[in-house]
Amino acid sequence: MKFAPPIAAALALLAASPATAQQAPAPAPAAAPTSPPNLVVVISVDQFSADLFAEYRAQFTGGLARLMSGVVFPSGYQSHAATETCPGHSTILSGARPWRTGIVANEWVDFNAPRADKKVYCAEDESVPGSDSDSYTVSDKHLKVPTLGEWMKLADPATRVVSVAGKDRAAVMMGGHKVDELWWWNGKAFVSYAGRTAPAMVTRMNANVTARIGEAQAPMALPAFCQARSRAIRLGATKTVGDGRFARTAGNAGAFRASPEFDEAILALGAGVATDMKLGQGGHTDLLILGASATDYVGHTFGTEGSEMCIQMFALDQTLGKLFAVLDKTGVDYAVALTADHGGHDLPERHDEHAAPTAARMDRALDPKAAGAEIAAKLGIAGNPLRGSAAGDIYVDPVLPKAQRDKVLAEAMRRYAAHPQVHGVYTRAQILATPRPTTPPETWTMLERARESFDPSRSGDFVVALKPRVTSIADPMGRSVATHGSFWDYDRRVPILFWRKGMTGFEQPLSVETVDIAPTLAALVKVPVPVEIDGRCLDLDAGPGDSCR
Template sequence: MKRVATLFAGALALVTTNATAQDSAAPVSAAAAPATPAAKAPAPKLIVTISVDQFSADLFAEYRNHFTGGFKRLLGGAVFPSGYQSHAATETCPGHSTILTGMHPARTGIIANNWVDLKTARTDKTVYCAEDESVPGSSSIAYTVSDKHLLVPTLGERMKAANPASRVVSVAGKDRAAVMMGGHQVDELWWWDGKKFVSYAGRTTPAVVQQTNDAVVARLAMAQPAMAMSAFCSAHDRAIDIGGGKTVGTGRFERKEGDTRAFRASPEADEAVFAMAAGLVRDMKLGKGPATDLIAIGASATDYVGHTYGTEGSEMCLQLTQLDETMGTFFAVLDSLGVDYEVVLTADHGGHDLPERNDQHAVPGAARIDPALNPKAVGDAVAAKLGLTGQLLYGDPVGDVWIDSKLPKRQYDAVLAEALALYRAHPQVAAAFSRAEIMAAPVATGPAETWTLVQRAKASFVPARSGDIVVALKPRITPIPDPTKGYVATHGSFWDYDRRVPILFWRKGMAGFEQPLAVETVDIAPTLAATIGLKLGAPMMDGRCLDLDASAGDSCR
């Protein structure tokens, strides 16, 4: 692995060297063919759950024939190219909350990355999904990471309840990814805080976490030269003008020393996460104990690359090809440790390319949002019409919008009616629903692609947290009015380019197959539970078990 050896001589390369030296089991190459399956294999000793943030089904389809490393190995297993994060709130926190709980956000309680609580005691009324807002002096930006808002158990928690000998580890490039996949009871939980990998206060730092942090600090102290451009990625190497004299689409992750923001939006960040994950597997001897263990890995760099550069430039091509290589080395480390493991890989949501590049590809309807759709601007228009004063609406231009909770009922009803009328009349809005309309809608039961917009909204609606109005923009409307001031592209819509993600299962000996029909990310946890023979009780999961391969012991029957 040429690039990783260069970037992380003290991290992933160190882990690989140590792991190989400590265990004489013969490694399997990253693209090795499955062995002949046994009549019925026992439960795997380690579950490896990987979430690639913003890895849409569209990106998977675009790149799958070019993978040569970790992704290629997974393509030899059970492939579900049309998995769904079925809900409307296609953001990082809600999406990660579905993967190992088996429940939609309406039950996990995670309705968005952030929501508004106008009744909270602190000045900042925004609540971050993975914070404890009761901590004195905290805000939704300067927060204490917490699992308190996740209302249901994860698979790892259920495993530990059934057998306390099971170990659960969660590591990610984002705190919300680590928390939502790990849950409330974890043995190790680590995330990148912008400068280093950290955990909850009072936890002892394992040696491999310190080694990874030291390697990252050393790496950040050096400028990063541009990555070499492969022939395949050269086809994506085209400058896209976003205004203000700025372009995207030709980046190669050149970085100045000390630039942690650029580090986060580059393949380097995922390399660090996988290096630490491999070291924790090695040092904790995960998969070698009396019970099945679980490690959840949140690879967050693809999301930052998508936001910063879009999904169709040289940047995303280099990111995905390097991630493929990084995962190949990670799997080789696990092979060298002699661990019997099963992998599932998916994503928390998809993504949408920037409208300026979509324009060049003649994608119909691609545009940036009208600033008049900002909730404050809509609220000001409502206030002017009704003769009211003060801020009436709170929230983001897409998704949940909250009405001032101090309004008397008659004024609340008038504001609701007028705001709904303004949203619905706007040419960039596909639909706007009141909370009463969402709560009255039937729960969706059919395939995710058939769900109505209001059913998608209902799947991520929690009455105690959600807005008074939920707004769905039309397809290809990007809720970033000015790309020159920050991110250029995003996700979070009701549409399938944000909802559809791949779901890939792999285990040595599994008979590979592909199932093109729609499944859901909530199906992952019950499928893994069946794999390890874990009986599920209350609370029941929303997902169903996917019958992967009876010969490898993964039958749902």
């Protein structure tokens, strides 16, 4: 099935480029290769939950079908509590959970930050003069650990690392501190760190995407298996989701980002940069990192069910197939790992159709601004003593005298714990007193999940866990109608897939973690892990051998 129309010439740019046109497809090896691959490709599909994978896997015929012929771990875990984009991406190629990476959330509160709101974004340098929470300078400074690309460069300085994503935090957290090329979409174009010269492929893709956004988009075709999912869900008096097909007006960059076209542009750019640089063709193992972000924007904008997500899953599968076809043409022996930074949760209004008893939107009284104002009035405190997120870390203003801080904390704990939408409230002292978990991630207690997200230098004074299916978006009339970020398994579970030509495929149903990906790939390319990590090597050999040796 074809979309009408696809992004103009996105992957066609590669088919016509000299770097690919002169190469022939490599024949499939007769047996599983024992030498390291020439290229490792790591793909993160933002908000690609294990539930979505299970729901649509029977429909995949393209790139995801190819990956399913390799090694499949359908029950991977972003095992920590802070199931957001930045923490999740920090685990994938570091082998470390957020307590170790330092990436405890997409943003946190630092009362020493040189800005009024004290918010710090995970992938910024807040010390840059004139920057603020909305206008920031992208940086890797907050990532406390090295990544796979850095391990590979330490073992072989000739290794090249390329990271391309739809979000800066995805490109930075997976790419790490030493990248040869790093590009992300800033809402208008693919950009990089200041002072970097754009490769020709970036310039061509930016021109292509700018032209495409300037065109109106007709409704995309609805695959037959999506028809039963196409039902309008009313949100308020004027808004509906669930039966859309990504039609958009000319110039609507936001709608472009929340559509399958976005992933096509991201993956086309990544493949183009890789082929122009001849990754995997220099006698060394190179690393190509791709962050496909459209699924997350579709999930936030329309929910995880409905025609929109169904079309997105179909398109993602087909676009990945195009990506692999481009890589096949290079003749390079490459291995692929695909996973996600977190899962996702559908909008409560659609859950109501399934009679989900606890599905609801968060009570606005749980917002720290609202709760803090009430506490300040009760205790006679000037200003608001609370900052943070109602579904995560909450901070008590350290400027307050200790006696007042203790009273604020006690009153806040009492209020949040008593609220019917709150499952639990955990203090800094409780979390830090919790031993690191050693059991499978599905067995972890709530405190253990919180512990693996907790960095004492960045995390809050207490953490709030909402009850299952309580959505932290109180108002569905804004840009986002659904989200993630909870302690619950629908946000923690993601698929983990490995593929290489000649690999003997199998499926392992037991739980593994995203922190296992980096040491597994390190073993595949025969690179030592130079630091202490949380993950372990996964055996990708279905036979008597052990790929982790």
